[in-house]
Amino acid sequence: MTEAASSQPVHELITYALQTLDEAFGPPSYGVQTTEGDPQIAALATGLRAALTVLAASVGECQVSLPYAAIQLVRHPDGSREWCCSHTPRHCDPA
Numbered sequence: 001m002t003e004a005a006s007s008q009p010v011h012e013l014i015t016y017a018l019q020t021l022d023e024a025f026g027p028p029s030y031g032v033q034t035t036e037g038d039p040q041i042a043a044l045a046t047g048l049r050a051a052l053t054v055l056a057a058s059v060g061e062c063q064v065s066l067p068y069a070a071i072q073l074v075r076h077p078d079g080s081r082e083w084c085c086s087h088t089p090r091h092c093d094p095a
Contacts (some may be wrong), residue, residue, distance in 0.1 A: 011083055014056050014073065018081070021049050027079050064091045 011070070025037075025045045025072075056073035062085030069085040074092070086091040 006044050011056070011073075014052050014059065015081065017052050018049065018056075018073075021045055021052075021078070048058075060084075062091050063088060 025042065028046070029050055053073065053075075058070070059073075060071045060083075061068045062071050065087045066084070069087050071083050071085045073086045074082050080094075082088045082092040082094055
């Protein structure tokens with residue numbers, strides 16, 4: 001990791017990594033067998049996407065309202081993503 005990359009917020013690094021995976025392998029298609037490409041590489045990409053998604057669930061906290069609430073990456077059916085908290089109402093920022 002370069003000096004510049006390490007100074008970025010973790011949520012930005014996760015978002016960038018997930019976008020890069022989507023560009024390289026297409027959107028996630030869990031449970032669907034694909035015949036294109038190397039299945040070992042596809043399996044690694046799926047595992048990396050899952051690990052990044054789990055990591056995203058523990059990154060940061062919303063400090064807009066008290067008590068603070070954890071933020072998590074929310075993926076919508078259209079493929080877009082937002083960082084949202086569990087406050088009512090939710091505070092969300094585009095990913």
